[in-house]
Structure formats: structure tokens, C-alpha cells
Amino acid sequence: MQQQLSPARVVLLSPEELQDIVGASVRRALADVLRTMQTKDVMTEAEAAEYLGFAPNTLRQWRTEGVGPRYCNPTGSVRYRRDALDAWLASGAAATAAPRRPRS
Known part of the structure; x- marks a missing residue:
């Protein structure tokens, strides 16, 4: 017996809607992966930078x-909590440094 396929449905999305849908899916998947990684709960600046994939100077800036x-900054040394890093990533915050203004 042969199964009948249902007719295909076409959904029209604007580029912005598609970007929102894909972006939300990527953020959820990334947050899930990061949550399952075995890492420390509190990290130094260097560890947090490596965890996020940025240079320590970017975090300082x-x-x-x-x-x-x-x-x-509990003892004069900057520390990042892993759950705060994960929340920041999941929020979809800008993942690049702000463009530098030309010096005059």
C-alpha cells in the first residue's frame, strides 16, 4: 500500500522574520551546548574570554x-560566572566589539 503525501505548504516570511527564527534557534542550541560543557562555575577574565571565543582585551573594552x-569584582580581580556568560549568549547580545571611532 502506498502512502499519500500531503500537499506542500508555502510559508512566506520577510528576511527579518527568517533572521529572528534562525537566530533564536541558534541561540537556544548554543546555550544548550554550553550548558552541557564541563567548565568551572566562576572563571577568570582569561578563562571567560576563551569560553566565549573572544580576546581578554575585548572583555576589558x-x-x-x-x-x-x-x-x-569581589577581591579586586574580575570574575565571570558561567551562568551569566550563558545568559548573555542566550540573550542574543551583540557578539562583536563595537566599531572603533577614528582618532582625531
């Missing part, structure tokens, strides 16, 4: 600009 993942 973001801190001075008031952007990027949340951090704490």
Missing part, C-alpha cells in the same frame, strides 16, 4: 563601555 556579560 566591553566592561569600560558598560556592555557585555555581567561580571563581579
Whole structure:
């Protein structure tokens, strides 16, 4: 006995809608993968930078600009909690440093 296939349905999406759908799926998948990784709960700046895939200087710059993942400074040394890094990634926050302004 042969199965009948249902007719194909066409869904029209704007580029922005498609970007939102794909972006949300990627953020969820990335957050799930990062959650399953065996890492420390509290990381140094260098460890957090490696975890996120950025240079430590990028994290420093973001801190001075008031952007990027949340951090704490309990003993004069910057520390990042893994759950804060994961939340920042899952939020879809900009994953690139802000463009530099030309010096005058």
C-alpha cells in the first residue's frame, strides 16, 4: 500500500522574520551546548574570554563601555560566572566589539 503525501505548504516570511527564527534557534542550541560543557562555575577574565571565543582585551573594552556579560569584582580581580556568560549568549547580545571611532 502506498502512502499519500500531503500537499506542500508555502510559508512566506520577510528576511527579518527568517533572521529572528534562525537566530533564536541558534541561540537556544548554543546555550544548550554550553550548558552541557564541563567548565568551572566562576572563571577568570582569561578563562571567560576563551569560553566565549573572544580576546581578554575585548572583555576589558566591553566592561569600560558598560556592555557585555555581567561580571563581579569581589577581591579586586574580575570574575565571570558561567551562568551569566550563558545568559548573555542566550540573550542574543551583540557578539562583536563595537566599531572603533577614528582618532582625531
